[in-house]
Amino acid sequence: MCGISGFADFKKLTTKEQLEKMNRSMQLRGPDGEGYAFYQTPYASVGLGHRRLSIIDLSNAGSQPQHFGQFHITFNGEIYNYRELKDELIAKGHQFVSHSDTEVILHAYAEWQQACLQKFIGMFAFVIYDEAKQEIFAARDRAGVKPFFYYWNDDLFLFGSELKALMQHPNFKKNINIDAAGAYMQFGYVPAPHCIFTDTYKLKPGHFFHFTVSKKEIKIEQYWSVYNAYNKPTLNISLPEAIEETEKLLLSACQYRMVSDVPVGVFLSGGYDSSCVTALLQANNTEKIKTFTIGVPDAGLNEAPYAKEISAHLGTQHTEYYCTAAEALEIVPKLPYYYDEPFADSSAIPTTLVSRIARQQVTVALSADAGDEVFAGYNRYDYITKLGNKLRLMPQPVRNAAAAVMDKIPANSIPYFNKKYLFTSRYEKVKNLFKNASAENLLMSLTKQMDDAAIKNLFKSNIQKLDTAFDSKELTKEYNSPLPYIMAIDYETYLPDDILQKVDRATMSASLEGREPFLDHRIIEWAAQLPIDLKYNKGIKKYLLRQIVHKYIPQNLLDRPKMGFGIPIASWLQNELKAIVDFYLSDSFIEKQGLFNNNEIQKIRNSFYKGKTERAEKIWYLLMFQMWYDTWMNKNPAGS
Numbered sequence: 001m002c003g004i005s006g007f008a009d010f011k012k013l014t015t016k017e018q019l020e021k022m023n024r025s026m027q028l029r030g031p032d033g034e035g036y037a038f039y040q041t042p043y044a045s046v047g048l049g050h051r052r053l054s055i056i057d058l059s060n061a062g063s064q065p066q067h068f069g070q071f072h073i074t075f076n077g078e079i080y081n082y083r084e085l086k087d088e089l090i091a092k093g094h095q096f097v098s099h100s101d102t103e104v105i106l107h108a109y110a111e112w113q114q115a116c117l118q119k120f121i122g123m124f125a126f127v128i129y130d131e132a133k134q135e136i137f138a139a140r141d142r143a144g145v146k147p148f149f150y151y152w153n154d155d156l157f158l159f160g161s162e163l164k165a166l167m168q169h170p171n172f173k174k175n176i177n178i179d180a181a182g183a184y185m186q187f188g189y190v191p192a193p194h195c196i197f198t199d200t201y202k203l204k205p206g207h208f209f210h211f212t213v214s215k216k217e218i219k220i221e222q223y224w225s226v227y228n229a230y231n232k233p234t235l236n237i238s239l240p241e242a243i244e245e246t247e248k249l250l251l252s253a254c255q256y257r258m259v260s261d262v263p264v265g266v267f268l269s270g271g272y273d274s275s276c277v278t279a280l281l282q283a284n285n286t287e288k289i290k291t292f293t294i295g296v297p298d299a300g301l302n303e304a305p306y307a308k309e310i311s312a313h314l315g316t317q318h319t320e321y322y323c324t325a326a327e328a329l330e331i332v333p334k335l336p337y338y339y340d341e342p343f344a345d346s347s348a349i350p351t352t353l354v355s356r357i358a359r360q361q362v363t364v365a366l367s368a369d370a371g372d373e374v375f376a377g378y379n380r381y382d383y384i385t386k387l388g389n390k391l392r393l394m395p396q397p398v399r400n401a402a403a404a405v406m407d408k409i410p411a412n413s414i415p416y417f418n419k420k421y422l423f424t425s426r427y428e429k430v431k432n433l434f435k436n437a438s439a440e441n442l443l444m445s446l447t448k449q450m451d452d453a454a455i456k457n458l459f460k461s462n463i464q465k466l467d468t469a470f471d472s473k474e475l476t477k478e479y480n481s482p483l484p485y486i487m488a489i490d491y492e493t494y495l496p497d498d499i500l501q502k503v504d505r506a507t508m509s510a511s512l513e514g515r516e517p518f519l520d521h522r523i524i525e526w527a528a529q530l531p532i533d534l535k536y537n538k539g540i541k542k543y544l545l546r547q548i549v550h551k552y553i554p555q556n557l558l559d560r561p562k563m564g565f566g567i568p569i570a571s572w573l574q575n576e577l578k579a580i581v582d583f584y585l586s587d588s589f590i591e592k593q594g595l596f597n598n599n600e601i602q603k604i605r606n607s608f609y610k611g612k613t614e615r616a617e618k619i620w621y622l623l624m625f626q627m628w629y630d631t632w633m634n635k636n637p638a639g640s
Contacts, residue, residue, distance in 0.1 A: 002064070003029030003051035003161040003508075004074040006127055007169070008136060008213055010044040010155035014169070022158075022165040023049035029076075029161060029508045037065040037072055041134045043213050044155075048074040048129060055364060055513055056082075058261050061098035068106040070132040075102045076161050077124035077146045078515070080256035085119060109137070114208055117223050121256060121520060125203070127159060136211040142224045143370070143519040144192070144205030144496030147504055152218065153199035157211060162505075164340040166200065167632065173199065174633065181342070181595065182455045182463035185621055186448040188344035189497045191468045196341045205496050224521065226491045229528035230484050239547070242534050246526065247548050251280045253520035254366070262363035265290035267354060268318070270306030272542055272549055272558060273371030277517055279314055279552035281366075288317040292358040292365065294350060296567070298325035309557050321357045328353065328567065329576055335624065336631040338505045344617075344624045345498050346567050351506035359510040369499050370518040373490045374527045376483065376535035377542045379426075380446045384482055385536065387430070391437035403434035412570075412613040424570070424614045446486070447494070449617055458600050469493050483532055491524070570616035573623070574609070581605070581619060584626035593629065 003026035007014050016036065023034055030051025039046040050064040055078065065074045079085070082101035085108055090096070094107045101122075108116035109128050114137070123145035128137045138159065140148045151158040151166050153173060158166045166172050175198045180190045192202040203209065206224035211217070237245075254277055258264050266281065268274045268291040282289045291311050295304035304320045311318035331349045339348065358365045372378045391399065411417075411427040429445045455463050469492040500516075507514035517523075527535070530544065537543035549558065573581055583589065585605050590598040601622065608615035630636045 002053050002076045004076045005049040005160040005165045006047050008044045008046050008157040012045040018169060019047045019049050022168040023051055025164045025168050026051050026162050028511050031511050033063055035064050039131060041213055046129055050074045056261050057098050057100040062100040064102055066102050066106060070130055071106050071110055072129045073106050073126055075105060075126035079120050079122040080259055081121040134213040139208035140203045140205055142206045142521045145500050145516055145519060148203040151200045162340055178461045179464045179466050183466045184342045185455055186450050188621055190341055191493055191497050194466050226488050229525040230488050232529050234531055235529045242530060242544055243547050249523050249526055253517040253523055254280050257366055257515040257517050260364050264364040265292055265358055265362040266366045268293050268307045270303045270310050272545055273368035275310050275553055276549045277366055277368045282314045282316055290362055291316040291318045292354055293320045294323055294354045294357060296323045296328050313553055323353050336628040338509045342625045342628045344621045345502050346569055348502045348506055349567055351502055352509055355507045355510040355512050359512045364513045366515045367503055369503055369516050373487055373495050374518050374524055375542045375545045381483055384486055391433050399434040403431050406431040410612055428614050460597055569620050570613040573616055573619050581623055584623055
């Protein structure tokens with residue numbers, strides 16, 4: 001895993017020093033080295049930059065940018081099947097000078113052009129400059145594991161693995177996209193292809209583009225879609241057959257992701273997903289797999305005892321670390337720098353902590369993200385199949401009465417349940433559904449923190465709704481059940497824009513490469529075609545995955561309520577972080593900033609302090625935005 005950056009400057013003003021500054025802003029992504037290449041055309045100057053985290057071929061031959069004939073590449077990621085592709089290319093007459101997967105990409109592109117993307121098993125974001133055609137080719141992997149930002153305005157084209165790289169260029173214009181800010185306040189992230197700045201975009205997963213320098217023309221195309229996988233005929237397959245084939249694919253994906261010239265480990269939480277990855281690897285390895293878990297007991301986050309039991313059963317070399325709440329809180333002011341676009345997933349804190357612990361022993365760590373999206377594991381899938389149908393059967397007057405009662409009873413006042421994981425959030429969603437139980441509102445309640453009306457009231461400017469996969473209503477016609485549709489939407493939006501962004505920045509903040517076995521496209525395509533009752537069976541989520549894991553781990557070690565990577569946001573905002581909240585949501589800061597309606601902000605803040613802890617998520621979203629704004633717009637270290 002590395003960092004990439006570059007430019008095409010039609011005014012030919014960008015200097016080597018400016019590209020170096022862009023590149024060095026991502027030093028944590030690649031502390032092992034840096035490289036640059038520059039080209040002149042009649043139309044523009046072109047530059048490629050690279051930060052290296054050495055994983056495969058640790059010699060200088062693996063350094064970047066790399067070159068082959070007219071092609072020049074800067075690449076972030078891993079191509080796991082590069083050895084097979086290398087053999088195929090050698091058979092076609094290609095000769096190689098290194099053992100790196102980067103060189104394989106160059107030769108694959110020279111041989112097959114954009115069709116090479118269909119051959120890759122891996123995670124990637126790369127740019128190839130074709131010097132003969134004066135054309136920039138960029139591509140992002142099918143799931144969006146690796147990030148890719150680009151900017152195009154005023155005869156300047158920039159790209160980078162992180163937004164902060166683009167911001168280093170003196171001619172990058174930091175004009176806030178107010179519509180993107182509105183989307184952030186709904187989702188907790190800015191959905192691709194949009195970005196918090198105007199003229200700045202994310203290349204969507206499964207897409208590539210050609211940027212023709214001579215024409216100043218960019219053409220974006222899609223080469224892979226999860227919808228295509230879901231729209232294939234459902235397989236006629238028995239449970240034993242599904243178990244056998246799925247296990248084979250999972251093992252292949254896990255073994256591919258162990259390919260490395262540096263130490264590799266696994267994040268183990270004790271849940272089904274990470275236990276599956278660990279079990280498959282340990283069962284097929286003679287050496288003990290290194291596993292890592294953290295607990296933050298002071299913050300109510302402690303899956304470490306469960307992970308320890310799983311590790312003991314499987315026989316891994318296990319490391320557990322108990323952090324204090326103070327250590328977790330110490331991460332908060334750093335989040336706006338790591339996540340250089342507004343980002344509100346608070347589980348970034350424990351993910352950053354466990355990455356730091358793992359980096360002390362390994363350079364690569366396998367994660368188990370996407371098990372929920374691929375095998376139907378989220379609790380909201382229960383709501384879709386159970387709660388939605390039940391609510392719609394209730395007469396509207398009854399639902400209205402129930403909502404009125406819930407309005408008068410705050411979630412935090414309900415004994416026992418108020419301590420449950422995400423109870424407050426779920427309570428608010430159920431109340432919203434009592435008011436409107438339509439399928440459209442059900443989807444909105446499961447994905448948005450604030451509705452469109454609340455967003456319009458929150459901002460001074462008129463917010464326009466951005467096009468996202470959430471609004472693709474015509475896609476609902478393609479599925480017989482709403483569950484596959486929601487799973488596909490999660491894959492298109494929540495997974496790359498929240499989960500994968502979280503893991504990428506958290507691991508990279510520790511110079512650790514994260515790998516995702518569940519996001520092997522072979523698994524995604526296979527699972528999408530399985531009958532839904534093999535994934536969600538009579539209220540049992542991840543039904544198929546459970547059957548596989550139970551072959552290696554006793555059920556009693558795994559079956560417990562889903563915990564997640566949550567932290568006590570409400571308590572922190574009312575206590576340890578209260579001074580920061582009061583500063584960033586103060587009348588003076590809001591008025592000087594000029595983006596929000598101060599009256600609305602103060603209503604939210606005051607109601608939260610008066611006991612409406614269900615407002616905690618809104619406060620957190622606002623706080624993360626304000627800290628980001630102070631860091632990148634005011635150029636003040638957040639929290640200072």
